[in-house]
Amino acid sequence: MKRLTLAWMIACLTSWSALAQSKKVLRIDYGINTEISGDDGISDTQLRAWVNQDFMRISYTHDESHIEITDKKNYRSFILIPQNEEYLILNDGDKNDYKQIEIEYIKGQDNKIAGYTCQLAVLNLGTDEDTNEEIKLEVYYTEQIPNLFWSEFNFLHVLPGAPLSITVSGSGYVATKIEHEELPQELFEIPDHYTQMEVDSAEGFGDTQIADDRFAFTDETGERYGVRDQNGTIIVQPKYAFVAPYVGDISVVNNSSDKFGAINLRGQEVIPLQYDFLTYSEKDRKFLYGQQDKYGLLDENGKVLIKANYDMINFPEHGLMQFTKNNKSGYINEKEQVVVPAVHEYIMGRNQHYFISTQGQYYALYSIKDNKKIANGYDYMALPDEGTTFLAMKNGKYGFIDDKGKTTIPFKFTTAIAFSDGVAIVSEDEAGEDFYYINTKGEKIPALEAE
Numbered sequence: 001m002k003r004l005t006l007a008w009m010i011a012c013l014t015s016w017s018a019l020a021q022s023k024k025v026l027r028i029d030y031g032i033n034t035e036i037s038g039d040d041g042i043s044d045t046q047l048r049a050w051v052n053q054d055f056m057r058i059s060y061t062h063d064e065s066h067i068e069i070t071d072k073k074n075y076r077s078f079i080l081i082p083q084n085e086e087y088l089i090l091n092d093g094d095k096n097d098y099k100q101i102e103i104e105y106i107k108g109q110d111n112k113i114a115g116y117t118c119q120l121a122v123l124n125l126g127t128d129e130d131t132n133e134e135i136k137l138e139v140y141y142t143e144q145i146p147n148l149f150w151s152e153f154n155f156l157h158v159l160p161g162a163p164l165s166i167t168v169s170g171s172g173y174v175a176t177k178i179e180h181e182e183l184p185q186e187l188f189e190i191p192d193h194y195t196q197m198e199v200d201s202a203e204g205f206g207d208t209q210i211a212d213d214r215f216a217f218t219d220e221t222g223e224r225y226g227v228r229d230q231n232g233t234i235i236v237q238p239k240y241a242f243v244a245p246y247v248g249d250i251s252v253v254n255n256s257s258d259k260f261g262a263i264n265l266r267g268q269e270v271i272p273l274q275y276d277f278l279t280y281s282e283k284d285r286k287f288l289y290g291q292q293d294k295y296g297l298l299d300e301n302g303k304v305l306i307k308a309n310y311d312m313i314n315f316p317e318h319g320l321m322q323f324t325k326n327n328k329s330g331y332i333n334e335k336e337q338v339v340v341p342a343v344h345e346y347i348m349g350r351n352q353h354y355f356i357s358t359q360g361q362y363y364a365l366y367s368i369k370d371n372k373k374i375a376n377g378y379d380y381m382a383l384p385d386e387g388t389t390f391l392a393m394k395n396g397k398y399g400f401i402d403d404k405g406k407t408t409i410p411f412k413f414t415t416a417i418a419f420s421d422g423v424a425i426v427s428e429d430e431a432g433e434d435f436y437y438i439n440t441k442g443e444k445i446p447a448l449e450a451e
Contacts, residue, residue: 375405
């Protein structure tokens with residue numbers, strides 16, 4: 001009996017030790033918005049952030065070749081390079097108040113992004129040297145999530161909450177998904193075996209890394225970009241106005257005439273520089289292209305699949321593409337046949353069988369098969385990854401409805417995340433910190449069962 005009790009105590013202590021060394025965080029996935037038309041032009045996840053009151057972790061790329069970690073309380077931030085097991089110091093305790101940045105907080109223009117109510121702040125970043133126009137950064141932030149910033153937007157630490165949309169003239173980062181997670185403390189620290197990297201001696205790091213073994217560099221004017229590998233071998237001579245980070249084996253480039261094309265890892269132009277806009281999906285092996293403010297799709301060899309006849313079009317998902325015409329959205333299939341007519345103000349999300357649109361301030365749920373409205377009049381709605389239990393919000397509380405529009409789990413939660421793998425995360429306290437897991441019957445389940 002004593003042996004059993006001792007073993008039980010050791011197990012408990014080990015469990016509590018592991019728990020004490022983990023951090024509850026919110027994970028925010030950001031896509032890139034390519035148009036001012038709301039969510040219609042948002043790309044796949046391009047940046048992922050984890051944040052709580054004390055720490056932040058930013059992953060810039062899908063392969064996490066560069067990771068930024070920040071100790072917010074002590075103003076210390078670092079870049080981790082896992083491939084080389086090295087780190088670079090970005091800030092070591094210095095606080096910058098960015099007093100030179102003008103901030104205007106706009107009242108009455110609140111927006112709902114990824115389920116969170118956001119306020120608008122407009123930041124004046126100075127004057128464009130070419131056009132002599134002021135650069136205005138529009139940021140929708142929420143005070144429901146602790147402040148979040150990273151090296152590219154370090155000045156955003158002056159805002160009272162996390163930015164969920166960061167755009168200039170409608171283009172920029174927009175949050176697409178937010179979830180509660182619990183991560184080990186070690187993910188917010190420099191691993192013991194990492195060595196410090198000095199910028200001046202870091203081979204290739206003075207350039208901008210755009211793939212595992214590719215770096216963008218400039219000529220002596222600093223205006224033309226080329227590509228070289230980590231040994232300094234030039235792959236592409238400096239001739240582009242911009243070289244984007246590689247997505248798979250493709251980098252989007254543009255020239256001084258602001259025309260876009262694409263190169264592969266060997267530096268060969270696989271898409272000629274003739275488009276007004278270009279972005280690439282590795283998953284689909286397709287390009288979304290723009291010409292004269294209209295958009296279409298190309299295959300990976302540059303063959304036109306969908307002509308640029310749309311105000312916006314998305315990459316295929318479950319065989320359908322969301323499109324916009326005359327400021328209204330709908331769906332077409334890959335044969336360009338209309339499945340859902342373009343009559344919706346905004347389509348906020350979809351899965352294989354359902355989509356959510358907005359009507360004025362309110363959200364509505366539709367079935368894709370027959371374009372039938374299932375429910376409407378909610379302040380917010382979100383889809384599960386599968387199944388028919390839908391997250392909704394009314395009168396400031398979250399609950400869940402089914403595919404008939406009937407309430408299946410009462411509207412009593414202050415915070416809730418849509419179902420994934422049959423599990424949802426909810427909270428009933430005002431701070432949204434005391435969260436727990438439920439199944440589709442609304443029953444509370446242990447965290448281990450949720451995993």
